[in-house]
Amino acid sequence: MPMLIEIHDPDDPRIEPYRDIRERDLVGRAGLFVAEGKVVVEKLVGSALHRPLSLLIAAKRLDALRPLVAQLGDDVPVFVAAQPMLDAIAGFAMHRGILAIGRRTDVPDADALLARQRGDGDVLLLSGIANHDNIGGIFRNAAAFGAAAVLLDAECCDPLYRKAIRVSVGATLLVPTARLARDEDALALLDRHGFAPVALSPAGATELADWRPGPRNAMLLGAEGPGLSPDILSRARSLRIAMTAGFDSLNVATTSGIVLHHLATARR
Amino acid sequence: MPMLIEIHDPDDPRIEPYRDIRERDLVGRAGLFVAEGKVVVEKLVGSALHRPLSLLIAAKRLDALRPLVAQLGDDVPVFVAAQPMLDAIAGFAMHRGILAIGRRTDVPDADALLARQRGDGDVLLLSGIANHDNIGGIFRNAAAFGAAAVLLDAECCDPLYRKAIRVSVGATLLVPTARLARDEDALALLDRHGFAPVALSPAGATELADWRPGPRNAMLLGAEGPGLSPDILSRARSLRIAMTAGFDSLNVATTSGIVLHHLATARR
Known part of the structure; x- marks a missing residue:
C-alpha cells in the first residue's frame, strides 16, 4: 500500500x-x-x-x-x-x-518492435499525423481491434501528449509503439519483418470490402489532406473506402476504425 | 456577381x-x-x-x-x-x-423528414450525443456514406454550432436533419415510416459483420458511457461490434463510420 x-x-x-x-x-x-x-x-x-x-x-x-x-x-x-x-x-x-x-519504460526502436511480433497480426504505420485528436482516436481503435503495434513516422505528434492520451481513453499507454528515424525507409523496414504494406488512399486500386488480408499486414495511413507520399503509394498495395460522389472525405481515425474492423472480421 | x-x-x-x-x-x-x-x-x-x-x-x-x-x-x-x-x-x-x-431554411419536423424518404435507404437516430466533435464526426460519416437523414433526440447538441460544422467538414450543412420532440416516441415514429430500428450496443445480440440489412434501417446510436435507453434497447434489434477483451471502447463517431461502411458495402 x-x-x-x-x-x-x-x-x-x-x-x-x-x-x-x-x-x-x-x-x-x-x-x-x-x-x-x-x-x-x-x-x-x-x-x-x-x-x-x-x-x-x-x-x-x-x-x-x-x-x-x-x-x-x-x-x-x-x-x-x-x-x-x-x-x-x-x-x-x-x-x-x-x-x-x-x-x-518501453521505448523500442521500430526494428526491435517489429522483431517482437510473432505469428499473424497487423500493425499500423502512420505518416504525418500531427493532430492529437486523430492520434488518440487511432490508438483507441488499435486497442479496440487488437492491432499488434502502431508505428509513427518522424512527422507524427506524440501519442503521450496529455490530450492524445485522454482522447485514446488510455490506449496510447497500452498499444506498443515506436517512431521511425527521419530517414528510415518504412517499406524496407516492413519487408524485413514480413509485413505486407497496404496503403489507404481515396485513389486506392481495390475497395477495402473486396480485400482479403494476408497473415501480416501493415496498414499505412497518411494525414487528411496530403495523404501518403507518392513513394509509399507506388510501392504498396492500395485500398480505397467507397464513398458518396461529392463528399469523399473521411476522418483518418474513423478510417482506421473501418480498416481495423474489416481486418478483425476477416480474421474471425 | x-x-x-x-x-x-x-x-x-x-x-x-x-x-x-x-x-x-x-x-x-x-x-x-x-x-x-x-x-x-x-x-x-x-x-x-x-x-x-x-x-x-x-x-x-x-x-x-x-x-x-x-x-x-x-x-x-x-x-x-x-x-x-x-x-x-x-x-x-x-x-x-x-x-x-x-x-x-429547411427545418422539417422528424415526421415530415421521414415522409420525404422514398425507396431504400438508411437514417441515423442519435440519442444524447452532446459533444460537438462527435456530432460533427457522425454527420461527416453520414455524408460520406450517403445516409438519407440524421435524426436527433432532444438531448443532442446543435449540429450547426460552429465547431460541429467545422469538424463535419460542412456535412452538417448537407445532410437532412430533424430533431424529435422531447416526449416523442422514436420507435413509433420510425415504425410509421417503415424504418427498422437497429440499436448499436456493446451488449448487442448479433455481430454487425453478420447482419444483412433490410431495405430501410434506422441505426440507433447513444452517447458513449450511458448508451441507449433500456426502453429503446428492448424494442429494437441490437448489434455489437466485436472488440478485444479488455478494451471494449469505441468512439461513437467511429462506430457510426463502421456501421455506415457496413451498410454501404452490403448495398453494393
Whole structure:
C-alpha cells in the first residue's frame, strides 16, 4: 500500500511535475507524461509499457479511488489535496480529480518492435499525423481491434501528449509503439519483418470490402489532406473506402476504425 | 456577381453577426449559424438546406476566393477586410480567412423528414450525443456514406454550432436533419415510416459483420458511457461490434463510420 501524502502548499516541491500542466504540455517533458481521469490512470497502472511515478488526487475522491491506489507499489507516492488546491496546482479546474505522472519504460526502436511480433497480426504505420485528436482516436481503435503495434513516422505528434492520451481513453499507454528515424525507409523496414504494406488512399486500386488480408499486414495511413507520399503509394498495395460522389472525405481515425474492423472480421 | 464591401471599422454595424464569434457560440443565434473556412463555406453555398446571408473574407484571400464568390446571388453581401481587422471582428486569429453567416431554411419536423424518404435507404437516430466533435464526426460519416437523414433526440447538441460544422467538414450543412420532440416516441415514429430500428450496443445480440440489412434501417446510436435507453434497447434489434477483451471502447463517431461502411458495402 503506497503512502498517502497530504499537500497543503501549491508550491510544495514534491508535486512540481503537476504544476501548470497546460503550459508544460507545450514544451514536453523528456520521458514523462501526464495521465488524467480514473479510466486513463487505471490503464497506466495496468500498463506493461509504462509505469506510474506518482498520483495526485482530490481528497473527496480518495475513498472511491482506494481500489486503484491499492494496486500501486509502495514506492509510488499518492499526493492528496483539496479540490481547490488541486486546481491551483494543475492551473485549471481539474474536475476529473485524479492525475498521474508516468514514465515511458518501453521505448523500442521500430526494428526491435517489429522483431517482437510473432505469428499473424497487423500493425499500423502512420505518416504525418500531427493532430492529437486523430492520434488518440487511432490508438483507441488499435486497442479496440487488437492491432499488434502502431508505428509513427518522424512527422507524427506524440501519442503521450496529455490530450492524445485522454482522447485514446488510455490506449496510447497500452498499444506498443515506436517512431521511425527521419530517414528510415518504412517499406524496407516492413519487408524485413514480413509485413505486407497496404496503403489507404481515396485513389486506392481495390475497395477495402473486396480485400482479403494476408497473415501480416501493415496498414499505412497518411494525414487528411496530403495523404501518403507518392513513394509509399507506388510501392504498396492500395485500398480505397467507397464513398458518396461529392463528399469523399473521411476522418483518418474513423478510417482506421473501418480498416481495423474489416481486418478483425476477416480474421474471425 | 455580389457586391464587395470593404470594412474599415470593427464596429461597422453591417458585420455585427461576425463580432466576437467565440463568445456568441455560447448563447446560440436563433436560426443563424457561422461557417468558417473555404471548404465549409463552399458546402454552405452549395447546400439545398441552408442559405448564405453574407461572407466576410480577408482581403489577401479575395483573388483565390473569386470563383466561390461568383456563385453567390447579388443579394449576398461579401465583406472584405484586412486580416488584422478580420481578427479584431471575430475576436481571435481567423487564419482561415473566410467566414459566412448562414440561415437554416429547411427545418422539417422528424415526421415530415421521414415522409420525404422514398425507396431504400438508411437514417441515423442519435440519442444524447452532446459533444460537438462527435456530432460533427457522425454527420461527416453520414455524408460520406450517403445516409438519407440524421435524426436527433432532444438531448443532442446543435449540429450547426460552429465547431460541429467545422469538424463535419460542412456535412452538417448537407445532410437532412430533424430533431424529435422531447416526449416523442422514436420507435413509433420510425415504425410509421417503415424504418427498422437497429440499436448499436456493446451488449448487442448479433455481430454487425453478420447482419444483412433490410431495405430501410434506422441505426440507433447513444452517447458513449450511458448508451441507449433500456426502453429503446428492448424494442429494437441490437448489434455489437466485436472488440478485444479488455478494451471494449469505441468512439461513437467511429462506430457510426463502421456501421455506415457496413451498410454501404452490403448495398453494393
